[in-house]
Amino acid sequence: MSGFFELPYTIVTIGLVLVGISIAIYYDFVGGMLVSLGSFLGLFMxxxxxxxxxxxxxxxxxxxxxxxxxxxxxxxxxxYYTFSYPEVSYIIYYSTTKFPIVEYLIIFFGFLLTFLRLRK
Incomplete structure (x- = not known):
């Protein structure tokens, strides 16, 4: 658990701000009025x-x-950490259903970075 908090504070702060903004806007537009905006924020997140x-x-x-x-x-x-909060998870879900390329990009970069680490 201590390793999780060894991240640079700026990255943690940016991540928390992005999650907070995403949750706030998701609650404002729940009901599917502006799904594209929610998907854009999910992509950004x-x-x-x-x-x-x-x-x-x-x-x-x-x-x-x-x-x-x-x-x-x-x-x-x-x-090992698991997040299944509906507020965050559904934003991620909407962004991957609206932009399927996002899911492929995450898989691609995840494999690429893992491969580069293994070669060292």
Whole structure:
């Protein structure tokens, strides 16, 4: 658990701000009035998570099921964290359904960064 807090404070702060903004706007537009705006914020949030992969060896695993809330799994060298909060998970889910390329980009960069780390 201590390794999770060794991230640079700026990255943690940016991540928390992005999650807070995403949750706030998701609640404002719940009901599907501005799904495209929510998807844009979800895309922005996912790109910020990709930045975490560059600065810290975190592996992201997204699981989607039509019968349950989408879940985000974060695997770090010091522990395993699962986030299944509907507010955050559904923003990620909408962004990947609106922009399927986002999911492929995360998988591609995750594999690429893992491969580069293994070669060292």
């Amino acid at each position: 996912m790109l910020s998570l990709l930045l975490l992969l560059v600065f810290y060896p975190i592996h992201l695993l997204f699981t989607f099921s039509p019968h349950s809330t989408p879940t985000v799994h974060i695997i770090t060298p010091t522990g």
